[in-house]
Each structure stands twice: as structure tokens, then as C-alpha cells.
Amino acid sequence: MKDGKNNIYELIIIGAGPAGMTAAVYASRKRMNFLLISRDIGGQAAWSGDIENYTGYQFITGPELTLKFQEHINAFGIEVLMPEAAREVKKKGNLIAIVTDKAEYQAKSVIIATGKRPRELGIEGEKEFKNKGLTYCATCDGPLFKDKQVAVVGGGNSALDAVLQLMKISPKVYLLSRGARLSADKVMVKKAQDSPVVEILYNTELVKVFGDIFVKGVEVKQEGRRFSLDVEGVFVEIGLIPNSECAVSTSKNEKGEIIVDTYNRTNAEGIFAAGDVSSVPEKQIIIACGEGSKACLSAFRYLSTHNI
Numbered sequence: 001m002k003d004g005k006n007n008i009y010e011l012i013i014i015g016a017g018p019a020g021m022t023a024a025v026y027a028s029r030k031r032m033n034f035l036l037i038s039r040d041i042g043g044q045a046a047w048s049g050d051i052e053n054y055t056g057y058q059f060i061t062g063p064e065l066t067l068k069f070q071e072h073i074n075a076f077g078i079e080v081l082m083p084e085a086a087r088e089v090k091k092k093g094n095l096i097a098i099v100t101d102k103a104e105y106q107a108k109s110v111i112i113a114t115g116k117r118p119r120e121l122g123i124e125g126e127k128e129f130k131n132k133g134l135t136y137c138a139t140c141d142g143p144l145f146k147d148k149q150v151a152v153v154g155g156g157n158s159a160l161d162a163v164l165q166l167m168k169i170s171p172k173v174y175l176l177s178r179g180a181r182l183s184a185d186k187v188m189v190k191k192a193q194d195s196p197v198v199e200i201l202y203n204t205e206l207v208k209v210f211g212d213i214f215v216k217g218v219e220v221k222q223e224g225r226r227f228s229l230d231v232e233g234v235f236v237e238i239g240l241i242p243n244s245e246c247a248v249s250t251s252k253n254e255k256g257e258i259i260v261d262t263y264n265r266t267n268a269e270g271i272f273a274a275g276d277v278s279s280v281p282e283k284q285i286i287i288a289c290g291e292g293s294k295a296c297l298s299a300f301r302y303l304s305t306h307n308i
Helices: 018-029 043-047 062-075 138-145 157-166 186-194 285-305
Strands: 002-014 034-037 086-092 095-100 103-112 116-118 150-153 173-176 198-201 204-211 215-222 225-229 233-236 240-242 271-273
Touching (some): 002 018, 002 095, 002 285, 018 034, 018 043, 018 103, 043 062, 043 138, 138 233, 157 186, 157 233, 186 198, 271 285
Parallel strands (some): 002 034, 150 173, 150 233
């Protein structure tokens, strides 16, 4: 295990999604001595399909926008220590200790921008068929299901985003919504409703995934009635869980999000949080970018006003 204890950084940024990469650009411009540590590049942005609400781009895909972010940090010579996952971030006197799966570091300030991960269903067949027809990322795996019938579980923007991607390549897309209505943006809902290949099943719960080596179908329950659907792909889009387990010194809300104020400060001095892992409302790429910049400016101000 690499040991960074003898090198005390001004700032360590954990996560290289939109919030983390933006924070890194600001840290570089401020000429801070910092590290950027992450499991991957892009986070949830890399999973997104068509993006039409990011200012400056009338249309861009998630992977394309992620590449633009990566090109930006590369232009500043910012290296991402990857893949490296933070296990524990905690106060240690005036400093902050960061333990990862590969090393241990010390910093005067930290920005936690670790984002969220997909929520699982917890039903029969989910674990058995994970990556064998059941997936949590339409952008990543959708092309593998060309000309195959599929089911999408959920009713929010992420579920509708998956539907809009899949309806271009699949002969039949079932959208399984537990509620009586969809919570996604009306524009997305209208596109799905207008598609001849999309069938929306309201008040419907997925109870089982079955098959042999790969998924062959699902069993659903709708208003007390159980029946099966012949599908070869299942896309689970029922929400996300904050990757906040490493933040052992900070307070969290009932959702597990790290609680921050308007300056992205947590209750632990010197520890900041930004993006979807934080309690800031509205989880959007453009908001995560703004929060990342704010967090870095707050960290810079903290270091300027504290003798550490």
C-alpha cells in the first residue's frame, strides 16, 4: 500500500464526475497542491443518454460531455489517481486522513464528490442475472440489446432516458412504473407515449427475473394480477444511493446524503462535499459542476483564513 502520510496536500478531491472534475479545474487555476482520486471518470454523467439542457450544447450525449470534461482537466495537466476508491475520510486533529483501497493520504482540506450509485430491486433473480441481461445503465449496455424486447423499471428521468435510448433499437420496450403516473419531465414522457414500440404499465411491480444462462423474461404484479413478459433485457432505473459511506466524520440526512451549507461546508471543519453525494437539491449535471466550483472556492478560502 502506497503511503502518502509524509506528503500533506492542501486539498484532496474524491470523485471525478462533473463536480469533482470542475473542482479540480478550479484547484489547478488557484495553483493548489492537490490530488484527484476516483473510481472512474465521468460518474453518472457518463451513463446519461441524450442531454439537451446543458448550457452551451443544444444536444450532447453523456459520454461526449464526459470526454469534454476529461479534455478540460487534461489541458491543465491534472492526473486522476484511478481506479482508487476512498474507504474512510475523517478528521485527525487539524488535518484530514483519507484512506483508500490503495493508499493513505493526509490533507488540509477535502472535497467529497463521490456521487451516487444505482439502487437495486432486491428481488428474486436480480443477483443471478446481473450483467446477464439485467443492467443498471442503458447508455453502457443498451446497444447489446438491439432487436430484443426489453423492460425498464422506474418512472423518473433516468427511467425515461433509458426508454428513449432503447426505443430506437428495440422492437418492444415495456416501462414498468409502480405508481399511477410518471414523475419524469413531461417532454420525455410525451416522447415515450408517442412511440409505437413503448408500452407503459402503471401500478406495476417487478417481482422476479427468470431465464437460463441469460434473461428470458420477467414476472410482474399489477393491481393483484400476476403475469409474465417475454424480454431479454431488464434495465433497473429506480433511483440512486449516495456513495457517502467513506464520510465518517460528517453528518448525513435520511437519504444518506452529506449535509452541506451554501458554501458546501459539512459539519467537519475542512471537509466539503459537492454534487449528488451532497444534500443540495436537484441532481443535475450542470448543478454538480457549479457545486464543484463553489466547493473548491470555499476550500481555498478556508485554507487562506486558517493556519494549518
